[in-house]
Amino acid sequence: MLRILLIDDTPKKLGRLRSALVEAGFEVIGESGLDIDLPDRVEALRPDVVLIDTDSPGRDVMEQVVLVSRDQPRPIVMFTDDDNPAAMRQAIKAGVSAYIVEGIQAQRLKPILDVAMARFESDQALRAQLQARDQQLAERKRIEMAKGMLMKMKGCNEEEAYTLMRRQAMSRQQKLVQVAEQIIAMNDLLGQ
Amino acid sequence: MSESPRQPHADPLAWVSGSDAPEKPTLDIGFMALTDAASLIVAATQGFAQPYGLTLSLHRQHSWSGLRDRLIEGQLDAAQCLYGQMFATELGVGAQSVGMAVLMGLSQNGQGITLSARLRAAGVTTPEALREHVRREGARLTLAQTFPTGTHALWLNYWLASHDIHPLQDVRTLVIPPAQMVEHLQAGRIDGFCAGEPWGALAVAEGAGFTLATTQSIWPDHPEKVLGCTHAFVERYPNTARALVMAVLEASRFIDANAENRQGTARLIASPEYVGAPLSAIEPRFLGRYEDGLGHAWLDAHPLRFFGEGQVNPPYHSDALWFMTQLRRWGLLREDPDYLAVAAHVQQSALYAEAAGALGILLPGSYYRRATLGDGSVWDGSDPAGYARGFRLHALADAPL
Numbered sequence: 001m002l003r004i005l006l007i008d009d010t011p012k013k014l015g016r017l018r019s020a021l022v023e024a025g026f027e028v029i030g031e032s033g034l035d036i037d038l039p040d041r042v043e044a045l046r047p048d049v050v051l052i053d054t055d056s057p058g059r060d061v062m063e064q065v066v067l068v069s070r071d072q073p074r075p076i077v078m079f080t081d082d083d084n085p086a087a088m089r090q091a092i093k094a095g096v097s098a099y100i101v102e103g104i105q106a107q108r109l110k111p112i113l114d115v116a117m118a119r120f121e122s123d124q125a126l127r128a129q130l131q132a133r134d135q136q137l138a139e140r141k142r143i144e145m146a147k148g149m150l151m152k153m154k155g156c157n158e159e160e161a162y163t164l165m166r167r168q169a170m171s172r173q174q175k176l177v178q179v180a181e182q183i184i185a186m187n188d189l190l191g192q
Numbered sequence: 193m194s195e196s197p198r199q200p201h202a203d204p205l206a207w208v209s210g211s212d213a214p215e216k217p218t219l220d221i222g223f224m225a226l227t228d229a230a231s232l233i234v235a236a237t238q239g240f241a242q243p244y245g246l247t248l249s250l251h252r253q254h255s256w257s258g259l260r261d262r263l264i265e266g267q268l269d270a271a272q273c274l275y276g277q278m279f280a281t282e283l284g285v286g287a288q289s290v291g292m293a294v295l296m297g298l299s300q301n302g303q304g305i306t307l308s309a310r311l312r313a314a315g316v317t318t319p320e321a322l323r324e325h326v327r328r329e330g331a332r333l334t335l336a337q338t339f340p341t342g343t344h345a346l347w348l349n350y351w352l353a354s355h356d357i358h359p360l361q362d363v364r365t366l367v368i369p370p371a372q373m374v375e376h377l378q379a380g381r382i383d384g385f386c387a388g389e390p391w392g393a394l395a396v397a398e399g400a401g402f403t404l405a406t407t408q409s410i411w412p413d414h415p416e417k418v419l420g421c422t423h424a425f426v427e428r429y430p431n432t433a434r435a436l437v438m439a440v441l442e443a444s445r446f447i448d449a450n451a452e453n454r455q456g457t458a459r460l461i462a463s464p465e466y467v468g469a470p471l472s473a474i475e476p477r478f479l480g481r482y483e484d485g486l487g488h489a490w491l492d493a494h495p496l497r498f499f500g501e502g503q504v505n506p507p508y509h510s511d512a513l514w515f516m517t518q519l520r521r522w523g524l525l526r527e528d529p530d531y532l533a534v535a536a537h538v539q540q541s542a543l544y545a546e547a548a549g550a551l552g553i554l555l556p557g558s559y560y561r562r563a564t565l566g567d568g569s570v571w572d573g574s575d576p577a578g579y580a581r582g583f584r585l586h587a588l589a590d591a592p593l
Contacts, residue, residue, distance in 0.1 A: 010254075036368055036381055057369030059255035064340045064367040067286045067524065078257075080288055089265050097261070140242040166238045166446070170456035173463035176239035 002108060005047035006031045007038065009058045017051075017119040024115050035061045039068070042076065049109065050076070050099040051116055054092050062099055074101045081106045091117060139177045146180035149187045214432040218247045222259045222271030225252060225371060225467045226388040227474055228299040228417050229272050230457050231498045233466050235443035244435035252466070255369065256339045263422055264290050269429075270436060272298060273420030276515045280341035282538055283516075285524050291423030294512065294539050296437050296505045296547075298417040298444075302477065302496025303347060303407035304392040307384040308377050312402050317486055319355040322404070326362045335359075336368040336376065336385040343416055346518045347407045348386035353585040354410075354567045360522065360587050377401050388416075389496065390473040395485075397473050402485030408494035411565045413503070415511040426540060433540070437547035441505060445553070448499035454479055502553040507539035510560040510573030517580035523587035531576040 006018060008031050018028050032041045035058040042050065042065050052058055062078075069076045079098040081088050083106060091097070094117040100109060143165075150161040169179040221236060223229035235241055236248035251268060253259040256277055262268040264281075273294075282292045307316065316325045325331055335352075337344040345367075349359040359365060368376060370387040377385065378400040385391075386407075395401040407414060419440060426433045447457045458475040461467045467474060476483070480495030497504055512535040519525045541559050548555055560573040571579070581588065 035372065036366070036376055039366065054261065055254045055258050057254045057372065059257035060339050060369060061367045063257050063286060067340045070286070078287055092261055092265050092267070097258075139247065143239050143242060162239070167452070167456050169238060170234075170460040173460055173465075175237040 001027050002048040002104065002112065003027050003029045003046075004049045004051060004112065005029060005041065005045055007050060007052040007056060007058050007062075008033050009035055010053045010056050017116060020115050020119050021112065024111070026112055026115070032058075038062065039065050046074070048101050048104060049112060051112070052097050052099070054095045054097045056097075059097065066099065076100070077102045079106075079109060087113075142177055142184065143180045146183040146187075149183055153187075212431050212434075214245050214435045215429045216269070216432045217245055218249060219269040219432065219436060220251055220267065221248050222251050222253045222262060222268040223466075224256070224259065224272060225469075226272075226417075227390055227458075227461060227467060227478055228302060228388055228496060228498075229466065230447060230461050230478075231298055231440055231444040232272055232419070233461050234447055234457055235440045237460070238443065238446075240443040240446070241436075241439040244439050246432070246435050246439060248436075248439070250466075256342060260287075263420070266422075269425060270295065270419055270421040270433075272417050274339055274342035274344075275415050275418055275511065276341045276343050276346050276519060277339060278418060278420050278538060279512065279516050279519060279529075279534065280524065282534060283519075283525060283529055285341055285519065292538055293421050293423045293426045293433075294507045295419040295421060295426070295433055296440065296507055296540075296544055297415055297511070298419050298440070298498065298505075300413045300416055300497050300500070300504050301406075301408040301492075301494050303344060303386065303388050303416065304403050305348060305351060305384065305386045305405045305407075306373075306377065306392045306395045306401045307404045308380070308382070308401050309399060310380065311383060312486070317402065317404070319404075323355055323357055326357055332364055333383040334364045334366065334381070336366055336373060336382045336387075338367065338370050338387050340367060341519060341524055343407075343515075344386040344388070346515065346522075347410055347414075349522055350518065351386075351405055351410050353583065356585070358585050374398060374400050389477050390467065390469045393477050394469060394473040396483060397470075399485075403482070404484075406482070406492065408492065409566050411563060412494040413497075413500075413563070415508070415514075418507070423537070426543065430543065434543055434547045437544060438551055441499075441548060441551055441553060444499040444505060445551075448497060451479065502548060502555070505544070505548070505553075506556045506559060507541050507544055508556070508559050508561050508573075509535040509539050509541070510563075510571065512539050513573050513576045514571055517576050520577075520580040521583055521586045521588065523589055526589070528577045528580070 004026055021028050030045050032038055038058055038061045066076055076099050079100045091113055096116045147161045165179050169176045221232055223232050236250045241248045259271050260281055263271055278292050278294055281290055316322050326333055337348050352359045370391050373385045373387050373391045374395045376382045377395055392403055447453055458478045462471040462474050480492045482492050483489045513531050516529055516531055545555055562572040564570050
């Protein structure tokens with residue numbers, strides 16, 4: 001049976017993943033919470049599979065583990081399924097990355113990844129991306145409009161108007177379009 | 193090549209609807225919580241991309257590995273990347289080999305090596321004292337960097353070796369995510385680290401450590417972060433890639449234009465959405481003002497910079513070669529790569545020349561630049577294979593120690 005080490009270093013809780021894997025009949029040999037201890041944990045526990053959140057800061061520590069183990073009898077590699085790249089993409093989207101002892105076959109790992117993927121929160125990034133697409137054109141028009149208003153109000157040229165807007169945006173940790181909206185609102189209020 | 197300089201501000205919509213229009217108008221851009229992500233953050237949020245028909249959607253990443261995987265899988269279109277990592281990915285060090293592209297340099301200088309307050313108390317505040325200390329029995333020190341094939345690993349190795357400390361034999365090195373460095377230093381789990389800012393400045397501010405060396409003291413105006421993507425992306429979306437370079441070039445020029453813009457940028461990136469560190473830890477070094485935690489304060493002659501009148505951004509082939517020579521030197525590359533061919537494949541100098549030329553930014557006379565490093569050695573990109581073998585301390589398996 002494949003022996004699994006879980007890495008638990010992000011706010012996404014892996015607690016239930018452990019029990020889900022155990023219930024599905026897999027052997028979870030440990031968890032690691034502190035990234036700095038990862039190399040020692042891997043060395044001591046000798047897992048066949050390390051499961052980690054794709055967005056975990058500990059990923060870079062695992063990168064070191066991979067390089068250090070290159071010449072050892074049981075080298076650890078990042079799991080990439082050459083026969084089924086779509087499955088890999090799905091796993092990354094779901095937020096799961098797996099490191100395995102080289103030579104473990106994809107079909108042995110698949111049921112483990114399936115359980116892990118079901119337990120991870122779904123990725124919100126895609127939704128945000130779709131929203132951005134709709135905003136794009138509107139944003140440019142609003143910035144242009146605000147710039148025109150500011151040029152008129154301040155009697156300045158285009159570059160000066162941009163600079164004024166950017167200074168304001170950066171000092172408030174805002175996007176340029178947010179400052180543009182404020183200028184437009186103020187302009188409406190003043191009835192110009 | 194483009195025929196004439198474009199004037200995007202004169203009529204932005206002409207650019208958007210022309211045949212050079214970006215094939216992909218919305219780009220997902222990855223960055224790490226580091227001050228040298230500033231030009232991407234400014235480009236995306238301060239209206240520098242819209243004139244080129246682009247919207248840049250920023251995505252903060254938590255590891256360089258995750259960032260790389262998302263680039264490869266297409267969830268990110270382009271990202272802030274570590275120079276060395278680009279070539280490790282291109283050449284398949286520790287992972288599958290994927291063709292990569294460096295679109296432009298994002299920054300030079302501004303990283304540093306920090307040692308613990310405990311070592312300071314023990315009088316280990318100079319390279320010589322550090323060498324003495326590591327030679328003492330039972331004093332094996334643990335030094336952290338951020339990614340095994342990244343710039344910080346290579347700066348740390350280079351600096352240690354230039355002071356006669358073998359980075360793989362005389363000390364223990366490990367990888368720690370940069371945001372965790374100060375905490376581990378404070379807790380005594382590591383004795384020092386090499387990372388980007390604001391983490392070195394934060395260690396000094398919190399009394400956890402002191403700055404032993406800046407990376408600009410290793411190599412004044414050294415290459416650091418790059419704007420990277422897969423080679424497949426550039427092939428598929430050449431107009432998009434060029435528009436992206438133009439937007440980031442304009443943002444870089446804006447940041448370096450004056451102190452006021454720099455201050456504004458420091459304030460912007462301090463936001464929890466971006467770097468998420470106190471402005472007091474970000475701003476001084478962002479403006480070139482250093483304090484090392486040993487009582488020295490100075491205005492650095494080679495601080496972090498993003499544009500430098502266009503000197504920062506060309507994808508110099510000699511810079512690419514240098515990182516490959518160091519990956520080779522420390523045994524991360526098992527054999528000599530085809531140095532020149534790899535540099536020519538990865539470095540998008542033709543595309544950069546189009547973008548910079550259209551903005552009237554001075555192009556380098558050559559993509560080979562001559563640099564004198566802090567130890568007095570000269571690097572001009574000639575004979576990379578010989579250069580990689582020319583160091584007294586190394587980890588080349590096939591060369592005599």
